[in-house]
Amino acid sequence: MSSVELNQPVPDFEAPATGDQTIRLADLRGKNVVIYFYPKNNTPGCNAEGEAFRDNMKEFTELDTEILGVSRDGLRAHENYRQKFEFPFHLISDKEEELCRLFDVIKLKKLYGKEHMGIVRSTFLIDRDGVLRQEWRGVKVPGHVEEVLEAVKAL
Template identity: 75%
Template structure:
């Protein structure tokens, strides 16, 4: 699968998600889509990021924008994470890294001196026609959801 490029159409993909759904990007045409990739359910930064998007959901809804979170966690972990924090959006399980590879978010990371391949916290804003309009890579959580909201307002 090719990697997405700014101001270009995003190729269709499908992946399993919470709520016993299969998310297909093509099914979301006509709405703006925010896809945010995060490393792991129930970790401090990932929890805060999800809560920040949750807390701005009314504003995103008003702009006809769908939020989708993506990590390599399984659906059971996603369902628990989503319920625990009352996320009003779905979480995609990308255990085989298909969607992660599509958006090129798997990077070499370091933790306590060990190197490993993991998700680089990243967010992508796709407009109603399926065009990638903005991307954020190596995201810092604080203030990020507000940045994405502002970019969505400017579409």
């Protein structure tokens, strides 16, 4: 499976998610979809990003937009995380990194001087027809969700 490209259809995928769901991109046709990749549950930046999506959920819903968070954490951890922060959207568990590879978000990172492969915080906006319309890579959390919301409004 090659990686996604702007202004091209995103290949269909299916992935396990919270709420005992299997998310299929094809099932979301007719809605805008925001997929945000984050490094790890219960870390400050990831918490702030999830909370910002949660706090703007009403506006996204009014724009017929589905929000999906993705990390390599397991489903049980995702369920607890989702409940703890009252996220009104589903979290996808990508332990096998299939979605991470499709969206090309696994990169070499440094933490405390040590190198490791990890998720680079990234967000993707897919339109109602399944076409990738915008991507944000190396996201800084402050103001990011508002920028994504503006991009959805511009579709």
